[in-house]
Amino acid sequence: MARLTLPSDEKTIRDLKVGDFVELSGRMITGRDAAHHWLLHGFREEVAPFMKDSVIYHVGPVVKKHEDGHYTFVAAGPTTSAREEPFQADVIGTYGLRGVIGKGGMGPKTLKGLAEHGAVYFHAVGGTAQVLAQAVVKVEQVFQLKEFGVPEALWVIQVKDFPVVVTMDSHGGSLHAEVEKASKAKLEQLLGLSA
Amino acid sequence: MLTREQWTEKFVDVIAHASSQLPPDVLAALERGRDAEAPGSLAAKALDSILTNVAMAKGGWQPICQDTGTPLVWIHHPVGTSTRMLTAAFEEAVRQATGKQLLRPNAVDPLTDKNTGHGQAPGIPSVHCEEWDEPGLEVRMILKGGGCENVGAQYSLPNTKLKADRDLDGVRRCILDAVAQAQGKGCAPGIIGACFGGDRGSGFLESKRQLLRRLDDTNPVPELAAMEKELYEQANQLGIGPMGFGGKTTVLGVKVGYLGRLPASYFVSVSYMCWANRRATAKFSPSGEVTWLD
Ligand code: SF4
Numbered sequence: 018m019a020r021l022t023l024p025s026d027e028k029t030i031r032d033l034k035v036g037d038f039v040e041l042s043g044r045m046i047t048g049r050d051a052a053h054h055w056l057l058h059g060f061r062e063e064v065a066p067f068m069k070d071s072v073i074y075h076v077g078p079v080v081k082k083h084e085d086g087h088y089t090f091v092a093a094g095p096t097t098s099a100r101e102e103p104f105q106a107d108v109i110g111t112y113g114l115r116g117v118i119g120k121g122g123m124g125p126k127t128l129k130g131l132a133e134h135g136a137v138y139f140h141a142v143g144g145t146a147q148v149l150a151q152a153v154v155k156v157e158q159v160f161q162l163k164e165f166g167v168p169e170a171l172w173v174i175q176v177k178d179f180p181v182v183v184t185m186d187s188h189g190g191s192l193h194a195e196v197e198k199a200s201k202a203k204l205e206q207l208l209g210l211s212a
Numbered sequence: 213m214l215t216r217e218q219w220t221e222k223f224v225d226v227i228a229h230a231s232s233q234l235p236p237d238v239l240a241a242l243e244r245g246r247d248a249e250a251p252g253s254l255a256a257k258a259l260d261s262i263l264t265n266v267a268m269a270k271g272g273w274q275p276i277c278q279d280t281g282t283p284l285v286w287i288h289h290p291v292g293t294s295t296r297m298l299t300a301a302f303e304e305a306v307r308q309a310t311g312k313q314l315l316r317p318n319a320v321d322p323l324t325d326k327n328t329g330h331g332q333a334p335g336i337p338s339v340h341c342e343e344w345d346e347p348g349l350e351v352r353m354i355l356k357g358g359g360c361e362n363v364g365a366q367y368s369l370p371n372t373k374l375k376a377d378r379d380l381d382g383v384r385r386c387i388l389d390a391v392a393q394a395q396g397k398g399c400a401p402g403i404i405g406a407c408f409g410g411d412r413g414s415g416f417l418e419s420k421r422q423l424l425r426r427l428d429d430t431n432p433v434p435e436l437a438a439m440e441k442e443l444y445e446q447a448n449q450l451g452i453g454p455m456g457f458g459g460k461t462t463v464l465g466v467k468v469g470y471l472g473r474l475p476a477s478y479f480v481s482v483s484y485m486c487w488a489n490r491r492a493t494a495k496f497s498p499s500g501e502v503t504w505l506d
Contacts, residue, residue, distance in 0.1 A: 038257060079278050079316060091313075092278035097359055097397070120359070120455070121397045142261040142455055143359060143399035144277040144488045147268040166327070180261060182254055182457060196458050197395055200450040204392040207446050208374060208385055 020178075023115075024070035027135040030115045033183045035190040039139065041179040044157070045118070047074045049096055051169040053104040055161060060111065064160050067173050068112040072139065075101065075119035077168030078150070088156040090174070092146035095120040098138075106130025122184055122193035131187050138185035140192075152179040213293060214500050216301045222500060223305030226351050228314050230492035231280055233270045235506040237427040238403075238464065238489045242266075245401055245454070245461035255459025259401075262454070262487055277488045280315040281357040283337035284420055288350040290498075295341035298349075302339050306332045315355075340417075349496040352424050360398035360486040364419075365390040366412060369478040378478045383408045383468070384439055390482040391447045391463060396456020399486035403427070403465045404447070406482045410471035415481035422467035423485050424493070426506075431468065440466045454487075464489075 021029065023043030033039065046067050048056070055061070079092040098105075098119030105117060105127045116136050117123070120143040131137060141149060155175035162170040184192040205211040214222070234242075246259035269276040283306055287298055309315045310331030319333035320326065344350075367386040369378045374389055376382035387406050394402065405422035407415045431437040443466040453459025464487065473479070493505035 036254065038254065077278065079275070079313070092275055092316075094278055096279075097362070099397075120399070122456070140455060140457070142258045142265075144279075144357075144486060145261045145265040146276065146278040147274055148261055148265045151268070180257075182257075182455075184457070192458070193395070193456060196452060196456050199458075200392055200395070200452050203450050204388060207388060207449065210375060 025115050031187050033137050035186050035192045037183040042177050045072045047076050047172040051165040052171050053101050056108050070115050072116035080167050090150045090153040093150040094146035095141040097121045098123050109134050109136050135187050137183050139181035140184040141181050152176050216297050219301035220304045223302050224309050226492050226494050227309040230490045231275045231314050235491050241464040248460050254457040255453040258454035279357040281355040285339045285353040287341045288344040299339045303332050306337050347498050352493045355490040360484045363394035363398040364483045367480040383480050386480040394484050398484040401461045401464050401487050403485040403489050406468045408470050408480045409473035415479045418469050419481040419483040422469045425467045427465040436468050
């Protein structure tokens with residue numbers, strides 16, 4: 018099992034291959050629909066340093082605010098990444114991201130962006146909100162909380178041994194495409210549809 | 213009989229039960245799945261994570277998954293109980309459970325695109341009341357997440373592409389196709405609820421009601437029992453695996469029901485339930501004493 022520290026660099030990321038199980042430690046940022054729109058609507062200087070060479074996590078967390086004002090993540094499983102397909106490659110390119118964490122995989126535009134910019138898609142296990150929240154050891158700060166609300170805000174977090182699988186790499190490889198092709202061939206066979 | 217406020221309190225308990233634990237049959241199926249996968253494979257790792265997660269949620273009464281889904285509820289009530297009262301009591305229970313963070317504020321008004329903030333909106337929760345002869349009440353519910361709801365499918369037979377005619381073999385073809393189309397996107401391994409017949413609305417509702425069945429039960433209709441078994445085996449040959457990582461555990465169970473249809477229509481409705489099949493069944497005596505059946 019590989020361990021990877023964030024922020025990372027292009028060479029380390031390009032060494033990752035589809036099927037690698039990786040544990041991530043270090044700093045990353047969260048973001049979903051509202052965040053992706055906002056990130057492309059002008060260059061956001063204030064968050065850019067937190068994104069450079071790190072990853073964006075597609076998640077709408079449940080967050081607890083403590084009496085002294087600090088936050089912790091209570092539940093934080095991945096959300097469906099496909100919704101960001103129109104924007105992801107541009108966000109990666111504009112902010113120098115090295116990866117994306119989500120579930121369900123992404124499409125051809127993102128796959129091309131990963132190859133072009135030296136980034137990967139990490140798949141977290143959908144529904145494991147407790148396991149993943151526990152890997153979030155610290156909430157550093159938050160952007161756009163008032164404007165977007167808790168799930169859609171951009172949270173800067175520290176993670177430790179955050180478990181993910183590389184399902185799309187920077188060499189055009191996609192586990193999703195492989196599994197889809199093989200399973201649909203099997204379906205045709207089971208239904209007697211293949212010529 | 214209890215008052216509306218008292219029922220609300222009882223229903224909050226049912227919601228807490230559903231959101232923070234999995235029924236034993238689902239847990240056993242996940243464990244069997246993990247043991248069947250090659251040690252060290254991505255599929256085994258994913259199932260291990262899932263099992264650890266379930267254990268963590270149960271200990272602390274925390275939601276298993278942050279998407280606490282749509283509460284789908286079926287209530288059996290004695291003769292003379294007001295179904296309006298029961299529905300209102302459940303709606304209030306959803307608002308209270310959301311306030312207690314047992315549920316996430318999960319209802320959006322599509323007109324304004326604003327989250328209602330309290331988890332409730334027209335149609336959420338989805339409550340179905342049915343009278344029965346017993347003196348007490350039975351509540352059966354599931355929390356159905358959005359990721360898996362999005363991969364449900366409905367077919368109108370005949371379907372030439374699938375070589376599916378208006379017969380049981382045609383039904384089987386549609387259900388298997390739905391599993392293949394869903395890939396891992398509904399948080400596989402999933403549980404498949406299906407219904408043939410009915411109209412577009414009633415068919416989907418019945419497909420969801422099938423999800424209330426225990427995974428280890430046997431369909432009373434022999435042809436359907438055989439179909440469920442065959443589909444379970446075939447779906448697990450597709451190689452989609454947990455999360456679509458590849459592997460042997462693509463579905464944990466397949467449940468098929470039916471409704472009458474018009475001569476002109478033949479629908480097959482398929483609902484996909486994620487591994488987080490948060491199902492709860494509770495029986496209440498007339499004085500409100502609870503027996504948990506799941
Ligand atoms: S599909 Fe189920 S397990 Fe997956 S994120 Fe949604 S509710 Fe959670």
